[in-house]
Amino acid sequence: MLHKIFALAVSGVFVGFTGAALAHDMADMVMPALAHAAPAQLAATEPNAVTIDNFAFGPGAITVAPGTKVTWTNRDDEPHTVVSADDPRTFKSGALDTDDSFSFTFDKPGTYRYFCSIHPHMTGTVVVK
């Protein structure tokens, strides 16, 4: 609670900063509020990293080279999953509780849609090319 209040209170101050190092160092405390205040600047610090904040994948779409390992990390107090929308599923995580991660290596080029099977309105895309 205190963290969130603090983060909300100060997010306006940080909105003007785009430094990845700042976002990374302050990640635990500030990321949720920044996600709300300035989604464009929340892009994960690594091009192959996706975070889950406030019931949303961020960034919602990423493009990677074949052979890249993509890692999703849940920063919500709510469990989520990362599940391929393809039939059959290309990849499927178990329950990701707070701060849990899931990784999948994309070898073949293509467009991979995925979603949270618990909260299916949460969707994202990985483009491999």
Added chain:
Amino acid sequence: MTTTAQNGTTRRRVLQCMGWGTAGILWTVSGGVPRAHALDAGGPEPLAAADFSFIQISDSHIGFNKNPNPTPDATLREALQKIAAMPKRPAFVLHTGDVSHLSKPSEFEAASGIMQTTGLETFYVPGEHDTIGDDGKEFFSRFSPKGAQPGGWYSFDQNGIHFIGLINVVNLKAGGLGNLDAEQLSWLEADTKGLSASTPIVVFAHMPLWALYPDWGWGTDGSARALATLKRFGSVTVLNGHIHQVQQKVEGNVTFQTARSTAYPQPAPGQGAGPGPMQIPADRLRSVLGIRDIDFVGGKPALADTALAS
């Protein structure tokens, strides 16, 4: 006397739907729509001998271990103590899902052990927290009643009221909401086909069966067909959990009611960045947790939401 109730239902129809009582009492009726009253304000009304009551418990989230409530097992026990203190013993308990937080067998085991302390028969439907990774296999093996359909849905009757447990948290589709698939909807049509329109209906499911706030996933795909099936009945009460707060909507003869959690609150629809556990000072937590008592008096449901503390 007027012959038409508020929603256009004829007085004769209201009498048929209620099938009871004196004309004097009927003036409190509006097409079988349940009325809510607060237990906190004045206590429950006395029940006639043939009447009965039941309890709705929801979103116990056993296994959740963070603020604002690291011990949801303790608050679930407190909720069940409210039942023990009631003047009339309820006929049974409905648990409208999210029994567990992470679908772990140990969480189901703990929740089941606590729920058994009521000594009351308990009917469950799963929430999305109960079906993670296995489409509810573990949940159904523990909590499905005898006679449940292979997909987990079921119905039963109590004192002339038809109860229907629906499953809207499995096989969810990317970009969608909660889901009632075609097989379940067909079953619903068959299940209710032979019932008189005057039979009071209670539907219970985890996610709301109306578009409460789709941006946060608070709704159910397929619910429109389910409601079309139930439209002909004079009294339909839909009980849900999922959003951890009391919300009500009336649509014709159908009343939608969401219940509080026994674990933690969530924000009001659209308030804040997203759903999920809402932080609240410890001394206020119990004022936003609670249970629901539903009294069927003469075939008419009266709902009372009671917080764990004022």
